[in-house]
Amino acid sequence: MRSRIKSRLIFGILGLSLSFYSCEKKKKEQSLFELIPAEKSGVVFENSLQSTDSLNILEYLYFYNGGGVAAGDINNDGLVDLFFTGNQVPNKLYLNKGNFQFEDISESSGVQSVKGWSNGVIFGDVNGDGFLDIYISQVGDYKGIQGHNRLLINQGDLTFEEKSEQYGVNFKGFGTHAAFLDFDRDGDLDLYLLNHGVKSPEVFAQSENRYKPDEGGDKLLKNLSVEGEDRFVDITESAGIYSSILGFGLGVAVEDFNRDGWPDLYVSNDFTENDYLYLNQQDGTFEESLESLIANTSRYSMGNDAADLNGDGKPDIITTDMLPEDPEIWMKSVGEDKVEVYSIKKQFNYGDQYVRNHLQLNQGKKGFSEIALYAGTFASDWSWSPLIFDMDNDGLMDIHITNGIVKRPNDLDFIQYSQDADPNMTFSELRKRQIDMLPSVKLPNYAFQNLGNLKFEQAQSSWGLDQESYSNGSTYADLDNDGDLDLIINNLDQQAFIYQNQSERLNRNFVQISLSSSSKNPFGIGAEVQVFAGKRVFRQFLSTSRGFQSGTSTILTFGLGEIDAIDSVQVNWPEGEQETFKNIPINTLQNLQKGNGELRESKLRVEEEILSDSPFNWIHQEKNSIKESDREYLIPRSYAISGPAIAVADVNGDGLEDVYLGGAKDQAGELHLQQADRSFEKIENPTFNQLARAEDIVATFADLNGDGALDLYVASGGNELEQGNLFLFDRVFLGNGAGQFTFFPNALPPIGENTAAIAPSDVNGDGALDLFIGASNVAGDYGASPKSYLLINNGKGQFRDQTEEWFGEDIDFGMVNTVKWSDLDQDGTDELLLSGEWQGVRVFKKSGSKFEEIFPKGLENSAGWINELQLADINGDGLPDILTGNLGLNSKLKASPEKPIYLYHHDFDENGQADPLIFHFMGENLVPFATRDDLIKQIPGIKRKHPSYQEYAQIKSPEDLFPKSTLDQVTPKKVVEFRSGAYLQNSDGSFTFQPFPWEAQLSPILAIHWDKDTKTLILGGNFSGYRVDLGKAAASSLSAWKWDEGQWKKGQLDESLPLHAEVRALFAIKKQVFALTHDSPIYPLGQIQE
Known part of the structure; x- marks a missing residue:
């Protein structure tokens, strides 16, 4: 019996093993990429490192940054060759012999004679002889390392000569990488040197130090080849390039970011210093423009890449950082700056930086929207080299990111306990102990498949790219000339990876473009190539410097998916000419020669800035006296930057709408009366000035005392004052019908809450307007429910609190941000709708002299961080629908009914x-x-x-x-839905949720405007008040939509509203819509266009 059981067990295990082997074999056969063994390829390269007492990660923080890899055809035989850099091992050059077989020609070519610690490597033809040269960035004169940057000139016979000194490019210092570009469009390749400092990064200085040049900083070198000289000259300072000790450059991208036909630069800096976005001024200089165009960046910016990710013709940017996806690694690693440190950095004029990958969506003249949290690309652990390319030839650009570090110096246990040691230890023994304490975690690299609409899905496992490694530099190239891009990775202490792309199995189309020119830049480096196919436009920029310390070849590969023909190819040459080439067959490599196309007049131009004059000379100005985090350390957001208040009505009976603008703390509210010429005149009111200490959060005009003149209700908040403080009391001002208002101190009970919403309605049917007052939070006690009020009017503008009488003594309205009255069920009586944080859309129905909460089907999964509600009949069926402004999807916090x-x-x-x-x-x-x-x-x-x-x-x-x-004593509040959208009411009173389009999910929505006549929806967003762990939300200040046949179609607005402005309200005067913003002007918006 025991024998039979044993036999069955053996056969069972064998069956499972065979089944597992079969599945693994099938998975391998079906994977998009196949790892080619070194024995087959002949690429036997391992960047091995050995730390010593004097040279290790504690002495040189970039000890494990690893090497790079570059791809280029060095002998013009149509096969792309590979160059690997080594730190403590020699560099290697491999000649492609075809069929994924390479020959090591490092010694015979002369490149192995280059000694030293090599980092970055790129190909480029610096002397215009038609052969690719090699430029290597090195570390020199540090901890016994001797070296300088190297220029290897291709002799055209598979040999190279080192001529960095002759050409004036023998920089000695801490070279990270370099990039070739023709910045002055004179026909030859200039050179940007990316370097890093060695000062202690924990000690940050005033940001003004970035204007002080240092010999070890970044450099811009101008090529004098077209002048007949084989040398470069340093023009760093005159060109406007920063070259200070603050820079810890780890990535450089060359692109035409503003599409003006001139190459620009993006530099990613590690540690405290900002990244740099240099815009070419077309006169030999650059203007650093990051602050005006980008709201926030990676904190430990590492490698970067730039390419058009969404097919709109504009280059987007990715930078990598060190945020782990694994919760265990994340919880024991250095994260965001503490609030105190963050504040100091801001005082020192450093930008907003967060520990995660950043994906900057190019929005043209307005700047960039950071969307990595929405896209799903924000966390890939200790990341180095991001590459944007079409990995599966489906016509969508994907992203590959290398990661890994042998020893993790950001481990919090190491940081806290590494100095604890036996006092009898020698320094050498202490150093060895500390290095041994550093954890080592090998992880797979990341591949993100583009699903469209800028959403990405991890694909490293399904694509066969999930081998664990410590990977650094990477590049892509079509090594076997089959029309898809293979992947090459330089690893630490492990053989380099060469992955063969097997997209040809998917029967997808492609076209490959190489360029030829008779200029001193014969490969056309710096050209922009656009492929036109029907309504699709595919755009790439030819740069040989990408990712981290690495370079790509001069052949551009365009995946076309199922597109079976292209209309034309347009080349915008580096010198400025534009040519169109037609009759280009697909599934081929086409060499386009300058002068053989149809010459076109340049249409590249910078978008014109739209300037609109606002009739309001007013700006909301916050002057917060406290930091909420000092009082509530875990509060996830600020309430101190709530507001401003806005109320619109004709208060003087002249037929023109007037405006009340509520001020921040110590900023008096203002009444602006509209004049016949559509201008506005500020009306002085001494009482407004006397009550300026109160912060105006919301306001409304309504006839509260029944005299036929509009009165003004102004609600206070701001979270700076404790409950019950005099300046938290809401205020009523009685109007005389001529635009004058008088404070009525006896109108209200003492409401000392952080009021966030006001909703007037005649609740008891006596002809006088009653008020529901919603409060958002309790100062000093985030998560507690403040008291919201139902105030019943005695007909003379005096109100009594009757909340418990109407709702019951146990009512808990939660943290209320928004309140509306609406007759949802069309029975002639208004229902009360409210929402806020940690709750969904709540509906209270009047029954006699009571309100009862009802729970319409379809609203049960609406709990979010809801900022705004609006009621509108979107689909024209006669039933009011509910529009919600929520947190959106561009956040670290992700919620669903399954995972609240x-x-x-x-x-x-x-x-x-x-x-x-x-x-x-x-x-x-x-x-x-x-x-x-x-x-x-x-x-x-x-x-x-x-x-x-x-x-x-x-x-x-x-x-x-x-x-x-x-x-068990706690009933947790929860969130299950962060999307903004419309709850469309059905005929049976239930609701169906229709999220707004993805573009409207990039920022929290705080303002909603619906124009029923044109069926136009305008959404306003952005919020800078989230704690550092969440980061500011500044990806989309405004979007406009048209309702058409059951779906939202994007509208266009001619407006001057900055992309990163914080819209708090949208209001209309006649048909002119205005955006009320936080700490910036009021902006008029143009007419909606299809």
Whole structure:
């Protein structure tokens, strides 16, 4: 019996093994990429490192940055060759012999004679002889390392001569990488040198130091080849290039970012210094323009790449950082700056930086929208080289990112405990112990497949790219001339990866373009190539410097998917000429020679800035006296930057609409009366000035005392004052019908809340307007429900609190941001609708002299961070629909009914103060959003239960943090939906959610305007008040939509509103719509166009 059982067990295991082997074999056969063994390819390169007492990651922080790899056809035989850089091992040059077989010609070619610590490498023809030369960036004169940057001139016979000194490009210092570009369009290739500092990055200085040149900083070198000289001259300072000790350059991209026909530069800097976006001024100089065009960047910016990701013809930018996707690694790694450090950096004039990959969507003249959190590309661990290319030839550009570091110096346990040592240890012994403490984690690289609409899905496993490694530089090239791009990666302490792309199995089409010119730039480096096919336009820019320390070939590959013909190819040559080439067959490599196409007049131009004069000379000006995080360390957002208030009505009976603008704290509100010429005149009101200490959050005009003249209700908030403070009291001003208002101090009960919403309605049917007042938060106690009010009017403008009489004494309205009255069911009586944070759309129906909450089907999964509600009949069926402005999808926080986000609000340490703890899912783990340090600051006892970061990283649920008996006392609030959208009402009173288009999910929506006549929807967004862990939201200030046949179609607005402005309200005067913003002017918006 035992023997039979054993036999069955063996055969069962064998069957499972065969099944597993069969599945793995099938997976391998079907993978998009196949890893070619070194024994087959002949590429036997391993960038091996050995640390010493004097040279290791603690002495040289970039010790494990690794090497690069460049692709280029060095002998013009139609096969792309490969060059690998080594740090402590020699560089290698491999000649492509076809069929994925390479010959190591490093010694015979002369390149192996180049010694030293090599980092970046690129190909480019510096002397215009038609053969690609090689430029290598090196480290020199540091910790025994001797070297300088090298220029290897191709002799045309598979040999190279080192001539960096002769050409004046023998920079000695800390060379990271370089890029060739014809910045002055004179026909030869100039050179940008990307270098890094060695000062302690933890000690940051005033940002003004970036204007002080340093001999080790970045350089711009002008090529004098067209002048007949084989040398470069340093024009760094005169060209406007920063060259200071602040720069820790790890990535450089050359692109025409503003589409004016001149090459620009993006430089990514590690540590404190900002990234640089240099726009070519067409006169031999650059203007650094990052602050005006980009709202925020990676904090530890590493490699970068630039290409058109969404097919709109504009180059987008990706920068990599170190945010882990794995919750365990994330919870024990250095994260965002603490609030205090972040504030200091801002005072030192550094930009907004966050620890994650950034994906900058090019929006033209207005700048860039950062969308990595929406796209799904924000976390790929310790990342180096991002490459944007069409990996599966489907016509959509995908992203590949290398990652990994042998020793992780950002491990928090290491940082905290590495100095603890036996006092008898020698320095050498201490260093060895510290290095041994550094964790090592090998991970796969990341591949992100483009799904369209700028959404990406991880594909490294399904595409066969999930080998674990410490990978650094990478490039792509069509190594076997089959029309798809193969992938080459330089690894640390591991053989280099060469992946064969097998997209030809998918029967997708392509076209490949190479360029030829009789200029000193014969390969056309710096050209823009556009492929036109029907309504599709495919655009690429020919740069041989990409990713991290690496370079791509001079052949451009365009995946076409199922497109079976192209109309034309347009080349915008580096010198400025434009040519069109027709009759280009697909599935071929076409060499386009300058002068053989149809010459076109240049149509590349910078978009004209639209300037619109506003009739309002007014700006909301915040002057916050406290930092909310000092009082509530875990508060996820600021309420101190709420507002401004706006109310619009004809207050003097002249038939023209007037405007009240509510000020911030210590900024008086203002009444502006419209004049016959459509201008506005400010009306002085001494009482407004006397009450300027109160911060105006919302306001409304309504006839509150029944005299036929409009009165003004102004609500206070701002979260700076404690509940019940005099300047938190809401205010009523009685109007006389002539535009004059008088403060009525006896109108209201003492409402000392952070009011966020006002909604007038005649609740009891006595002919007098009553008010519902919604409050957003309790100062000092985030997560607690403030008191919202139903105020009943006595007919004379005096109000009594009758909330409990109408709603019951146990009513909890939650954290209310928005309130509306609407007759949803068309029975002649208005229902109350409200929403806010940690709750969905809530509906209260009047029944006699009571309100009862009802739960219409379709609203049960609406809980979010809702900022705004509007009611409108979107689809013209006679039933009001509900429009919601929510957080959106461009956030670290992700929510769904299956994986909600929870808020546990409870006094966990029994110190008399409630603790607001947010838990969110990372993978299948429900983990705290707060870091261990932040939690300990809020609840010191956490340190005893989780004495190390490693132990803290084992938390997989709230039960791992607190006893079940404690959690049982808490009813957590939750969020399941962050999308903004429309809840369309059905005939049976239920609702169907239709999210707004993806472009409207890139920022939180705080303002909604619906024009029923034109069926036009305008959405206003952006919010800078989220805590550092979440980051500012500044991707989309405005979008416009037309409702057409059951769907939203994008509209166009001629407006001057900045992309990164924060829109808090949209209001109309006649048909002119205005955007009210935070800390910036009021902007008029143009007419909607299809």
